[in-house]
Amino acid sequence: MTIVSRVLTRAGYGEARLQDRLKEKQKSRNGGCDLLFEATFGTREVRVAVKVLRDTIRTRMLDEMCGVVRRTKADMGFLVTPFSLGKKARELLTSYKPEIHVIDGAALAELMQLYGIGTKGPGVVDEEFFAWLEHYSDRTVDFMKWLQDE
Numbered sequence: 001m002t003i004v005s006r007v008l009t010r011a012g013y014g015e016a017r018l019q020d021r022l023k024e025k026q027k028s029r030n031g032g033c034d035l036l037f038e039a040t041f042g043t044r045e046v047r048v049a050v051k052v053l054r055d056t057i058r059t060r061m062l063d064e065m066c067g068v069v070r071r072t073k074a075d076m077g078f079l080v081t082p083f084s085l086g087k088k089a090r091e092l093l094t095s096y097k098p099e100i101h102v103i104d105g106a107a108l109a110e111l112m113q114l115y116g117i118g119t120k121g122p123g124v125v126d127e128e129f130f131a132w133l134e135h136y137s138d139r140t141v142d143f144m145k146w147l148q149d150e
Helices: 002-013 059-071 087-096 105-114 127-149
Strands: 016-018 035-041 044-052 076-080 100-103 119-121
Touching (some): 002 044, 044 059, 059 087, 059 100, 087 100
Parallel strands (some): 044 076
Antiparallel strands (some): 035 044
16 A cells, blocks of 8 residues: 555645555445545645555446445545456446546556656666565554554
8 A cells, every 4th residue: 555655646646544444354434445635636626535456356346436436525536456457347447437547557567667666767676665665564564463452
C-alpha cells in the first residue's frame, strides 16, 4: 500500500488516508476501501477510493468496487493489483468507466518509473528504497500485531 499511496499522491490525488483494515483478509468497516484520497483539481474536489488486491481482478471485484465508490461517496475508484485482469473483467471494464479504473502490475511499474518511486532512472532499481520499504513493512506488521493484542 505504501507504493500505491506514493504513486497516487505524486500523480496529484492528494494525501492518502489509510482506512482501518488491520489484517490482509479482514472485512473492512469502510466498504472494502483500503485507501481514501481527497484532492482539489481547480475548483473541483475529488474523492478517490482505492482497493489494493493480491489477486487477478475478476468481474465480481469490479462490481464490489462500484458499491464502494457509491458508499464512500467517492468520485472514482481504483483497483490496484500486481497481477492482471481476468478475461471477462477485461472485456467488461469499459462499461465501468469513468467510475472504476484498474492499475495492474505493468501499469504500476510504469507509474513508479514515471514518478521516480523505487528507481534511480530508467532501468536502475533504487535498492535503498526497497530495503527501507522492507524494514518499514516489518515494523508495521509488528505494530499491527501489538494493536490486535491490546
